[in-house]
Amino acid sequence: MVTANGLQVALGGRTILHGLTFQIPAGSFVGLLGPNGSGKTTLIRTISGVLPYSGQLLLEGRPLQSWPRRALARRVAVVRQAPTLAFDFTVEDIVLLGRAPHKGWLEPFTTTDRVRVREALATVDLADATHRLIHTLSGGEQQRVFLAQALAQEADLLLLDEPTAHLDVHYQFEFLDRVRDLVAAGRTVVAVFHDLSLAARYADRLLVLHQGHLVADGPPDEVLTEDLIARVFRMKARIHDLPDGMRCIHYLHPITETPTLS
Numbered sequence: 553m554v555t556a557n558g559l560q561v562a563l564g565g566r567t568i569l570h571g572l573t574f575q576i577p578a579g580s581f582v583g584l585l586g587p588n589g590s591g592k593t594t595l596i597r598t599i600s601g602v603l604p605y606s607g608q609l610l611l612e613g614r615p616l617q618s619w620p621r622r623a624l625a626r627r628v629a630v631v632r633q634a635p636t637l638a639f640d641f642t643v644e645d646i647v648l649l650g651r652a653p654h655k656g657w658l659e660p661f662t663t664t665d666r667v668r669v670r671e672a673l674a675t676v677d678l679a680d681a682t683h684r685l686i687h688t689l690s691g692g693e694q695q696r697v698f699l700a701q702a703l704a705q706e707a708d709l710l711l712l713d714e715p716t717a718h719l720d721v722h723y724q725f726e727f728l729d730r731v732r733d734l735v736a737a738g739r740t741v742v743a744v745f746h747d748l749s750l751a752a753r754y755a756d757r758l759l760v761l762h763q764g765h766l767v768a769d770g771p772p773d774e775v776l777t778e779d780l781i782a783r784v785f786r787m788k789a790r791i792h793d794l795p796d797g798m799r800c801i802h803y804l805h806p807i808t809e810t811p812t813l814s
C-alpha cells in the first residue's frame with residue numbers, strides 16, 4: 553500500500569528523515585517506534601501528504617505528490633496527538649468532519665453520513681456523548697472522538713500518532729483491539745507507540761527510527777531485543793517469554809552513556 557525508497561525529509565533547513573526504505577503492505581498493522589525526536593510524527597505527516605519530501609514515496613503504486621488532495625483524504629485518515637480545538641464543536645460535528653472528503657462543495661450531510669457517525673461513535677463507546685461539546689470531554693474521551701472521526705472517514709489507511717497516549721489501561725487495550733478488528737476487516741494501520749510491549753502485542757511489524765534513520769524493520773519478536781532496547785531506547789531491559797506465548801519487557805535502568813549504533 554505504501555512504498556518508500558530513499559525517502560528524505562528536511563524541515564527548517566535540517567534533514568529529519570534520512571533515506572528511509574520500507575514497505576507497508578495493505579492489510580497490515582505496522583508499529584512505528586523510536587525515542588523522542590527520532591522522526592515518527594514527521595514520517596506520519598509525510599505519509600499523510602502534508603510535508604514535502606525527496607526520494608520515492610508511493611501510495612498504491614502512485615507517487616504521493618500526484619494524488620489529488622480530496623482523493624488522498626478519502627484514502628488516508630490521520631489521528632494526531634492531542635489536537636487543539638479553536639471552536640465549540642459538538643462530538644457529532646467533529647466526527648461529521650470525517651465525512652467531508654466524501655462530499656461535494658457545499659453538499660449537505662445526509663442520513664447516511666449521520667448513520668456512519670453514529671456507528672463510529674458506538675465503536676469507540678461514545679454513543680452517549682454525541683451532542684456534548686468536545687471541550688467538556690476528558691483527554692482520553694477526546695482521543696476516542698478523533699478515532700471515530702477517522703473511522704467515519706472510511707479511509708483504507710489509518711495513521712495513528714500515539715493513539716493511546718491519553719487512554720487508561722482498559723481503553724488502551726480496547727482501543728487497540730478495535731484497531732486490530734479494522735485491520736482484520738482489510739484496513740491498513742500505521743501507529744506510533746511509546747509502549748514497546750503494546751506495540752509488540754498488537755502490530756504485525758515494527759519500524760524503528762533513531763535520529764531519523766530506519767534502524768530496524770521486521771516482526772516484533774525479531775525487532776524487539778534487549779540489544780535494540782539498549783542501543784536505541786537507552787534502557788537496560790530483560791525480555792521474558794511467558795508461558796502463554798506473550799513477551800514481557802522488564803526495564804532495569806536507563807543507560808547514560810552515548811549509544812553506539814551499527
Ligand SMILES: Nc1ncnc2c1ncn2[C@@H]1O[C@H](COP(=O)(O)OP(=O)(O)OP(=O)(O)O)[C@@H](O)[C@H]1O
Pocket residue numbers: 563564566568586587588589590591592593594595
Ligand atoms: N517544523 C519543524 N522545523 C524544524 N524541525 C522540526 C520541525 N518539526 C519537527 N522538527 C524536528 O524533527 C525531529 C523529529 O521530530 P518528530 O516530531 O518527528 O519526532 P518524534 O519521533 O515524533 O518525537 P516524539 O516521540 O517526541 O513525539 C525533532 O528533532 C524535531 O525538533
